[in-house]
Amino acid sequence: MKKTLREMRPVCVVGIGLHRYQRMSETPYVALGLTAVREALKDANIEWRSVESAYTGTAMLGMAASRPMLRYLGATGIPMAQVENASASGSTAIRQACLDVASGIADVSIAIGVDKPAPMALASAKTNIHDLVGRRVVPFTHFALLANEYMNRYGATAEQVAAVAVKNNRNGANNPYAQRQKPVTLEEVLAGPPISGSLTRLQCCPIGEGAAAAIVASDDAIERLRIDRSRAVRVTASISRSERVYRGEQNFDAELTRETVAQAYEEAQISPEDLDVVELHDAFTIEELLYVEAMGLCGVGEGARMIASGDGDIGGKCAISASGGLLAMGHPIGPTGAGQVVEITRQLRGEAGIRQQPNARTGLAHMVGIGAVCVVHVLQKAA
Template sequence: MTSKVFVVGVGMTKFEKPETRDWQYWDMAKEAGTAALADAGIPYDLVEQVPVGYCYQASTAGQRAVYELGLSGVPVYNVNNNCATGSTALMMARQFVAGGLNDCVLALGFEKMTKGALGAGSSGGDFATSPVARHYGVMAAKHGFEMTPPTAQIFGNAAREHMERYGTTAEQLAGVGAKNHGHSANNPNAQFQDVYTVEEILAARTIHAPLTKLQCSPTSDGAAAAVVVSERFVREHGLEDRAVEIVGQAMTTDTGESFSSGSCIDVVGKPMSRAAAHAVYEESGLGIEDVDVIELHDCFSINELLTYEALGMCGEGESGKLIGDGATTYGGRWVVNPSGGLISKGHPLGATGLAQAAELVWQLRGEAGPRQVEGARVGLAHNIGLGGAAVVTLLRRPAG
């Protein structure tokens, strides 16, 4: 892709516990989409295509949601890529623009979920027919299968392996939760804004050891959106002060490496994340040393540590030390999940990847208020879904 692509408007709803607010998915989509268009200062009539991400709603729910923004008849694409759905919609929008098909695309993601833990897949169902049955089979062969929430179980077993292999401690895992809950205290859009100590997180109810409730992302309702445009569109509409460039983006899916080791560390997506990050660094000419702020997929605390290693922030097995040294919070080398991350901001599957992009756009524009990362110029988003897909996006605020 040679054409430059920019995000010029972002928006999101507050992420909330399911059934907190009396709204439908199209209501939340309208709120996020309208906010993104207002942020860009453009009308919906200029939008040429709309990829819409969600996992729990019925087919063509994307159209039903978009109709709340306007009835212009433009193409609407319904996207479902498990927890990486929102970033997949964003990637489609970028491809439409970079490929010269469109000058203005709206990427939209939403989810109206139900209370309780996620099941075998994004839509539940039995394991025999689940798209992730192979992944859980790898886990069961090594660790057995217990009567705990399956997603917490597979990530919890990845945490056990990391602890056994590298000496990672329960305190380091809890430190991820303490950091992200602390960050969310400054985010009015976060589902939770409570601050916890490491000791309080360790004392919380165990979901699947070593993971406690405060180290696990909740089910959430919410929506997010981004207006993605060409360089020509930026120039013609005078949007230079709003524009943040997508300088690299890649999606990877499972390869043989995900399953060959029999390790939950690999089967939950670390090889995918590493490959996507490498592709983005190659495309952009930038590396992790150039990044200031990161929004990554901390569905469980262990996945934040695994992602540090996959992104090249540290060596294999050294991620726990980054937490202990304060390297991934304010005053450290990077600020990771200033929004509160999935653990505290919330995790409405279809919206998560776009909410990450929204946070980074605000950070790179200097509009993040009390959670602003000082001097942030380059941001990285990482969004992953079992089954599997990993999307890494690198954004940069143009100089001047």
């Protein structure tokens, strides 16, 4: 009989680490990744030899990224694997680490996300099957068209869509790991260089480099390694789905999100009203509006009004992208999904400082990847 993560051995995030997301530099990926891993080990107060498996989420580095990086911590012979799932690579690495612990294959596993900018080479270009659109509609044009359709359908304004960037850059300004650390006004967002349609530069996420790491452990390991149980955050759902045919729907990413999140709610035994913090795939401002609706945080067509009301602010009903989201925290591809789990863990521990959502107990991390795939995790305060 198929089991959910909640029905298997409990899995808790016990250590988190980041290397700041930043513009491309000469820093080797090994230094980026080791910074995050060492921070996670220190946070968990364990040694590298206690880690029993490792998954590295990366989309642009190339083959065999784990061993040249992790050998500096010691050649312990543990199984290592690279995970590539487009923007959801880090999220998928988290899922694989959780499954190792939940199934009993390992007591302690680490998920790492690390990337450096490089030309994106999509496998679909080598299928010899050409679609009718081809390269005529690049991602930012696709989302500009969705923004235009959303505004026409629901009466939202360009200012309301742009307000997402104002909120997320305000959050990012208080995040020392964010790529964009400067608050912006609505006027600055709207006046920025146009990218496509109504979308300006500040309504599109920056793609840079960085790293994130999360260590997950079983109850037995927490006891044996004397890990501080009060700082452990339980993963109560880990769901991965891929796109199917959605007849009559305008946006397959939103429908895929709706299905994946609904399954995560069921597995974690929660509802949208239980969420205190959400980190979602806001690569473009319009995505945040579409996804909060798909998650059931507000009604269809009400996303713009939800953001305008302050319900998505830190201190509101549910803090959306308290890290700054992809728009301000950045989107280095491989690390992004793992970094979301790091942020939610920090929030549920009550360690987010000025970005802290009061009394946060339940959080959701959501990433969509080209393909299209969607990975969702639900985390809950364990103690």
